[in-house]
Structures are given as C-alpha cells and as structure tokens.
Amino acid sequence: MDWRMRYYMRKYKMKHKLQLPILLLGTIMLILVSKKVLTFFKADAHRGHFNHIHPRKVNIIMNLEIPQSQLESLKTVYEYTCAEHFEKKLNYRIKTKPSLDYYRHNCNSQYKDVALLIVFNTAHYEVIPLLENMYRPSFPKILYCGPEEIPQNILKWFNISFISYGKSTEHHPDGAANYECLTMAFSLRLNVTGYIFLGDDVMFYFWNLNFPKNDIWSSPQSIGDLSRRITKECTYNRGLKDWFCPVAKWPWWADYRFEILEALGSLKDLSKVSPVVQECLGNLIYRNGAHNRVNRGYADIYFVPIRYANEFIELSTIFWQHRVWLEIAVPTILNCIADRRPHVLPGKSIDDYSELRNQPWVHYPDHMDKVFFHPAKLGPVIDQSQDHMYYFCDIVMPEIIKNTKENCI
Template sequence: MSNLPKWKLLVVENSNTPKDWKLANCIYLSLAEQQQFSISKLIPTESYSRKIIGYLYAISKGADTIYDLDETIKLLTDLDDLVKTEKFEYGLQYDGKGVFNQFNHFGQSTIWPRGYPINKTSENGTNSYLVSALKTPSVLQIVSNGDPDIDPVFRRTLKPTKTSLNISFDKAAPPVVIPPGVFAAINSQTTLFQYEALWAMVLPITPSYLHSDVIRGYWTQRLLWEIGEFVGFYPPNVYQIRNNRSYALPEDSRASYFDPNKLIDFLIDWKCPVALTFFQCVDLLSGNLAQGGYWQQGDHQLVQAWIHEIKISSYKEPIRKPFTDKNINKHLHSAVYIPAEKTDIRNSKIRQQSKWNQVLGMTSFCKNTSYQIKSSGLASVTSPDLLLVIVFNFPFYGNIPYLQLIYGVTFTHIVYCGSNMKRFLNASRQFPNKVTFVESVVDGGYCPYTCLSAAMKMNFDVQGYFFVADDTLLNSENILTFPLDKIWFHFEDRFLFKGKSSPWHWWQKPIGQSAMNKAWRYLYNLSADPDLKPVVDKFVHTLLANNVSKDDAISGPSDIVYIPSKYKNDAIFLLDVFARFKLFLEIAIPMVVNGVEERNSSIHLVGQYLWYDGKREKVPELFKSSDIFLHPVKLSNIKTNLKIFFCKTYFPLTLKKINPN
C-alpha cells in the first residue's frame, strides 16, 4: 500500500499500536501529533474511532479521495479503476426495496455482512435491476475475498477456531449502486469516499467497535439522499486475512446484540425540513439519533466538532437537494441479474457443481445416449474471460434452457437479451435455473445490436463481449485459444456507396442507405463537440484504413461478433448512434467492426451461413467440428429431428474427454 502511485498511506496510532511500529513511505500520525486537532480530546486513545483524526488530517492536506481500510486488508490490484475521472458512467442500479445484501450480488447467497439485519437473512431481495447512466457513486465499498467482514455470530457457526475462511466473490460481476430508499450494511474496512462524501467519515465513539462503522454507514446513506448521492459496490480487488481480534466475540451486550432494524425504520421515516442547509440536516439527524438512543449525546457532540473541523479545513459543504425521488439516474434498460455462485462456504472449495449440473442436464435430455464421464473432463473445462450475449430477434424465451445446456459448461457469464420483459418473466417461471436477462428494443431483428450495447452498459468486468444470435450454433470449444484483445468477426464484405444503388435489397430500405446517411450527418454534427471529435475522427480514420470511404458503408452477415473491452466505450457510442436511426444490423455491426480496429489485426471467424437453398434442413450433415459457428440452427427442432445430432455429436464437444458410447 505504501508504494501505490498517486496515493499516500496514512496510519493512525492509538494506545494499542506497537511502540516500535514504523514503515517507510508512510505518514504515521502519532498520538502526540494528533493533539493538533481539538477533536482529539473527545476520542479515547484506545478507541477504533481515532481513525477520525486521520481522516481529518487528510482533508486538511487537500485530499479529495480517501480509501478507508483495515490492517487486515491486502490489495490484489492498484486502485486506479476505483477513482473515476469521469463523472458519469453506465452500470446496474438495484431496483428493489428495503435492505440490499451485496454479498449475494457478488455470488455468495448464504452469507451476509456485519450489520445486516438478521431477520432479513432468509431474503435475497429481488433480482430486478435497471441499466442506467450513473453518476459515479460518492461512497464505494469493495467486497473482499478471503475472510470478509461477515456477521460475527454467523462466523462462529462456520469457524469455531481462528483459522481463516477462504471465500471468493465473482470478480467479473458488474458493480451496482443502491438508490435512495434502500439501505446496505457498509463498513470502514474497505470503503472509498469521494470528495462529495468526505463529510460522512466521522465514526461514533459510544457504540462498540463492531458497530461504530456500521451505524456510520446507515447514517451516511440517509444523508446522501439529501444531496443526490448514493452508495455503490464493486467486485473484489482485495484479500482479507483476519487477525485474532477480528475473531473475538465480545461479551459486551452492545456488541453482541445490535439490531439495525429499528435504526433503518427510523431513518426511512426521518425527514429534514426543506429550509435547512445540508450541514444543518447532518446536525439535526445526529441529534435525533441521540434522542432515540441509537447512539449517545457524546456522538452528537462529536459530529458537531467534526463539522467545525472540516469547515476550517476549507472543505466545501455539499449543496442540498431535498430527497423526493429514488430514481436519480437515467433508466436505459430493465434487467434481471442472477449472480454466478462462487464457492461452497463451509469447505471453501470452488464448486464444480454448476458444470456437473450441466452434464446432468445433458444426460437427462439425452436419455437414450450413455456417456463415459471422467472427472478430468470437468476439471479441464476453462471459462473464457468474456461475457456471452445471446440475443433473441423474437421472444422465443422458452428455448433458454436449451441454450443453457449448450453454452453453460463453457461460459460462466451469459446475458440473454430481447424485447418484452413480461414475456421473459412468464417463460422463466418454468426454467430449471434462473438466468440473467436485459430488455432491449430489437425491432424484430433489424436492430438486435442494441442488446450488445445494453450488455456492455451492465459493466461486467470481463475482457470482451461475444454477441451471438439465439439461432447461431457456436462451437465454443474452438474459441478458447482466441486472443481476447482482438475483434472476431465473419468477414463477408459488401461495400455500399452513398447515392448509388446496390443489388442488395436492404440498402434501398429506410433502414439502409437513408438511415446510414442520417447517421453520417449526425456524426458530423457531434464532431463539433471537442470531447466527441476524437472518437468520430478515430472512427473515420479506421474505416479509411479498412477501405471504407467517408459517407459510404460496408455490410455483411452479422449474427456473431466479439468485441474486446478496450473498444467498449467506442462501440457503445457508435451502436447507440446507429440505433437512433434504426440502421440495419448487417450494416451497423460491420461499420463498428471496421471502424474501431484495422482489419489486419482482427480474427476471421470461420463458419457457415445456411441460406434458403435447402441446407437449413441438413444441419447434422453440414456441421463441422472445425468450424466456429453454423447459422441458422432453429432450436425449435432440438427435441425432434435435431435431438440425435445434439446428443451424439454436439454435446460431447462441449466437454473434453466426455465420449458417447
């Protein structure tokens, strides 16, 4: 930590700190040096809340971001991705009510964080989310692998000894923000505060150290609503190793039996008069908590002293925006998000259960085919670090369980996409397993690339996005060695020129040449914006390098494409421009592919398109194990004339070393 670029490590001494403790390249704030702040007189020297003086020291030195963490934390990466320079991004916003369990969101449904209401532990909340254009959260909590900050009583049921747990969360899971009206238990062990929320770092002194930061978290969240800010949760970039103190279960009844339910109910009902400034609301709520017995009068006095100290340190008071509506972010898409379960918490072994369930699903479907399955077959399967996006031109969502059989072994993260969320929810009631789905307007198959944009906006932490039509049969075994930093596409070029006719009939339709001309004019107008001009110029330059002239276009079959994450922002921008004018899929995708990467760097996907010449009825005969894809393969036939093909030929290819008899 002390060697991170752009950061300064600050360690705060209390009476329990070893007297010989020291570290190079670190600011060490001794008890004597802490006396420069008058607030130090209010905080006992042995208190965990001595951290307050460290926060204050950092603010007084001009810090605009403070990462609040515990001595049990080991960083796995640097912190550059956590501090966002841009003020807006895309991501998931929770669309439920009540209390949010961030551990469930990142793939651990059987545990809950310290400070989470115990009576809510049997509820995993809703799986409903909104894909939104988000302000960067002012408070970010990062979940930690290893031995994270779970409920201490529950911890004792798992580990009666002091041996550390080894829990892992899904590092690819998308970050999530919780809107006003929803609470989550957040701590001081791995939480980042942006400038807009530095006022919130004061830790109460009268509660037990096990709950001081949790109470602060609930108090903070309610006050964030008054300035239009919110809390976000990010996937793991730290590993937590417990020390002996972390396993202690104090006999102090305050520590053992804190119940946040009453506090949460109070905070939901609490109102701040419109006429008050923000810091006046902070003072009012702090006094109300003391009156209600949620903390003591000494904590109210501490907050007052804290506000005074940060004011004289030139910290700028946030502008009040009285809380009225929880939907503070622009809603783009509705989504159902299902986390990928990561570990078996009671023995800390990575589950192969999901892959085994896939095999069981195959054998159940193929009851007339027997298989010899070796354990090495399961172990040999690797999941590429990408998001598979399967798009439906029409809402035939009853086929999703078959798609899960086909691709679930190879891909850990799959997003299904199409129009009509209601149709998906109705169909999903019959699914053996829940799946992730995002709703998007696909215009009957003319603009299904809106699904690719929507999936990218969900903000999974993957190396790329693999877009596949629901009727494209992907031979996934053949892509496992492909470079994830290159575009993959089936290049079958058709050059189209402005003002000229083409034998390709789609060029004469409103979704063809007319839409392309409108998109070009729109891009020219956007290039007047200095922030967007580099993006447009890069697009035009790359097209020219691929022999596509300005104002012209290129088209080709576009039912399968992979785009690396390094092009994500450009791809979202271009896809959204083309969707604005409903440009046809087979123009929009090739324009993006040829406009973000030079052709000689891309990977050509070898496969077969079966056009209207009778070949569509000969899938088993035409399928080649060396091909990447076959299109179209209608899954409506999987239970009838294609069943033998899937059972005898295709399914064995999805797992190495599994052979049909």
C-alpha cells in the same frame, strides 16, 4: 362618411393593432417551447438511447456465474432431452453418459474471464436449458438478452443473468437492432475481458477458435458504396491496385439506404466535437477507400474486448437512433473502432432459404472444422423432432463434451 364605413375602418385598425402583440407573444411562446423541447432531447441523448426508448429489465447474478449445484443439475436436463440417445448407446454396451466432471468449473478454461452474450431476436427462451448445457461448463460467465420479459419459470429453475431490449423496433424485422444488447452489457461495467456476441441459433465450435482477447473479430465483411443512388459493393484488387465496385445485389442496401445516409450525416456533424466519431470516419475512409462507404456482414457472432466499450456505446447509440440494420451497423462500427481490421471468423452460414436451411445435419461434417455454423435452431429439439434430436444428441453434444474436457488445462 357613412357610419357603416367608419365602423369597419375602426374594426380594421383595431385588428391590426392587436396582430403585432399576438405575433410577438406567439413568437416568444414558440421560442420557450422549442428551448424546452431541445433541452429534453439533449437530456435524453445524454442519458443514452436504451434508458428512455426501451425499458431495461435486468436480472443479474453475481459476476454472471451460476452456483455449482445448478451447474451439476444440467446433467439431468441433458439426460432427459437425450434419453433415447443414452438408451441406444447402452444397448450396444457403450456407456457414453457424460461424466460429472463436465459439469464442474474445475478446469482453468481459457474463457473464464470472457462473457458469452447470447442474444435472441424472438423470445424462444425455452431453449435456454439446452444453451446452458452446451456452453456453461466452458463459459462460466453467460449473459442472455432478448425482447420482452423472460418467463418466471425459466428464472425459477435457472438463476441466470438476463437483460432485455424491450420490443423489436416497429416496422423492422425482429432483432433488427439487437446490437443494443452489447451496448447494455458494456454499460453494466462488469469485470470481464470482453463479450462474445452469439445468436441463440448459432452453433459455436469454440474449441476451433484461436482466441485473440485483445482484438476485435467478426464474420467476413463486404464494403458498400452509397455515393450514388444504386449501391455498389467494392473490393480491392491488389494486382491492379484499384477498387472493383460492381452493382450490389444484397437487398438490405436498398431497404436501409436512407437510414445509413442519415447516420453518416450525424457522424460527420458529431466528428467536429467527438474524437471517437472523428477516428471512426477516418478509419472507414482509410479501410474502405472513400467517403460514404460502410461495411456489411453477418452479425450473429463477433467479439469486442472491454477496452472498446466506450467507443462501441457511443457509435452504436448513433446507429440505433437512425435504426440502421444490424448487418450494416455492427460491421461498420467494428471497423470504426478496431486498431486494425477485425480478425475474420471462419464459419458457414446457409443463405439458401429452402428446407435445407433448417436441416443442419445435412451440412455435417462440412462445418465442424470451423468456428460457427448458422442457423441451427434448437426449438425443434424441444419439440422432439427426431432429426434435430439426432443432430443435437449424437453429434453436437458429444463433440462439445469431448472438446470441453480437452481444453481444460
């Protein structure tokens, strides 16, 4: 045999002798690395999503309440903001300056044990002084939540409680998963009856609310059927005792279809080991009429009692990990955990995206007998837009002051 042939045959045998040990070594290393990665993700899942994905920046004062001296100083903010309002009224010899009593916790408010969680989708923290004027006299306990850090000048002048969900999720609209704020609020384990989740641009007419503190309530909801490629929205026809499911026109169904189905798949897997998830799926099937049906609705205002804290944390973590849009995740979670269907809040939300959407005075007084109106941006008040200042100073604040006093027992 030619020496060249013997050389190549020897090299070939050597190569294949080494392949098996290398293959075994590679397999062992892969198993070890996979085990380590799996352990890492299990540990992360145990700690909860908001502790390792987003930094949580916390500024919490005792029991969420501000000192009396700070509450009284809000009167100065109101008078400065609405200076023209007071001057105009005084010219008519009608003294309408707010009584100092409005800025004192000297009444037995029905909301003294409820925390108001005010949530920002974008960091418009300059409106916090106005929000304090509107709600602090009736809600001693207020917690703010939003993206990024809060400016130090706000904390300097207002010693408020604030938590952050870091930055908005990449490739998603601002505040797409802002329900993480309630998850974090529940994790603080504060001594409250429950949390009212309120968007910063929601006008809250709390005096019109018949407040059921033991039950969940939310805005009106619809039911989406994802069993086929084209999503349908279903309602139950009591007369025909059947479900009516036309094709859905709501755009977010298509945008978040994959995320929803992924979340439902996770729920089905976890239902084998989690009683909370198992009950969740059972409630959805019973209330929505079939498998693969979830809820959707406005997620700008809702209330969850503290007794549902653990259930909300567990389910919101799953929906957040799959990046489910807030207007699908929140209504679905609330239907999952509630003992009965959530109470429906009467309110008005403007779906018209013309210039009328940002002109709340146009819709007044159509919504004053309701519990909420959305949107009502406060930024233009800071910028001294005359129409917005008129709405805030001449309509909203006088109504809030009057009803705050009337609700004192």
